[in-house]
Amino acid sequence: LAKxxxxxxxxxxxGQEVNxxxxxxxxxxxxxITWYQQFPSQGPRFIxxxxxxxxxxxxxxxxxxxxxxxxxxxxxxxxxxxTAVYYCLVGEISNFGNEKLxxxxxxxxxIIP
Amino acid sequence: xxGITQSPKxxxxxxxxxxxxxxxxxxxxxxxxxxxxxPGQGLRLIYYSQIVNDFQKGDIAEGYSVSREKKESFxxxxxxxxxxxxxxxxxxxxxxxxxxxxxQFFGPGTRLTVL
Numbered sequence: 001l002a003k004x005x006x007x008x009x010x011x012x013x014x015g016q017e018v019n020x021x022x023x024x025x026x027x028x029x030x031x032x033i034t035w036y037q038q039f040p041s042q043g044p045r046f047i048x049x050x051x052x053x054x055x056x057x058x059x060x061x062x063x064x065x066x067x068x069x070x071x072x073x074x075x076x077x078x079x080x081x082x083t084a085v086y087y088c089l090v091g092e093i094s095n096f097g098n099e100k101l102x103x104x105x106x107x108x109x110x111i112i113p
Numbered sequence: 114x115x116g117i118t119q120s121p122k123x124x125x126x127x128x129x130x131x132x133x134x135x136x137x138x139x140x141x142x143x144x145x146x147x148x149x150x151x152p153g154q155g156l157r158l159i160y161y162s163q164i165v166n167d168f169q170k171g172d173i174a175e176g177y178s179v180s181r182e183k184k185e186s187f188x189x190x191x192x193x194x195x196x197x198x199x200x201x202x203x204x205x206x207x208x209x210x211x212x213x214x215x216x217q218f219f220g221p222g223t224r225l226t227v228l
Contacts, residue, residue, distance in 0.1 A: 046218075087155060
């Protein structure tokens with residue numbers, strides 16, 4: 001099973017770029033990597049998804065090296081409203097065709113004024 | 114507005130009682146999911162359904178039951194067999210069954226406390 005490992009917490013100052021790395025050493029060929037953001041007592045919200053190389057949208061970039069054993073979520077110029085928990089999700093289909101989704105433990109990002 | 118609704122937001126029950134959590138979506142999504150989240154933990158998959166009248170167990174299905182009689186609705190029953198039911202429960206949906214490749218939309222969650 002593809003398990004994910006993320007730093008438990010990170011601090012950053014407003015206006016800086018923040019990079020959060022997720023390790024997924026056993027990622028399978030057909031797996032995609034997805035990142036979610038969660039505020040306290042709310043459901044997670046989709047940020048970005050990718051398979052390889054680099055993906056960019058209006059809020060973040062996702063960097064995936066050639067071996068795909070890790071991925072890095074990059075948040076440009078963070079603000080206080082980016083304080084949240086960020087989850088790395090690696091999609092995996094088990095041998096029986098069932099969904100086997102693994103949410104990481106999450107990284108608690110705190111933005112300091 | 115399109116989205117997912119969960120009710121109630123807070124729920125209190127006595128130990129030994131069954132309780133049903135509601136999840137409704139008007140996004141016309143085929144797939145729906147139930148997760149459990151404990152304090153300081155990630156999300157764990159309880160059950161999921163890719164189509165009406167069909168559902169599959171996730172990692173922690175014991176003590177839970179679901180039904181999918183309508184595309185819009187995916188209620189979760191927490192039975193008395195669930196040893197530690199106090200948690201934050203999240204419902205999600207996606208446009209296609211293979212959530213690994215598609216964005217999941219989450220509801221606001223129901224916080225269940227068993228006294």
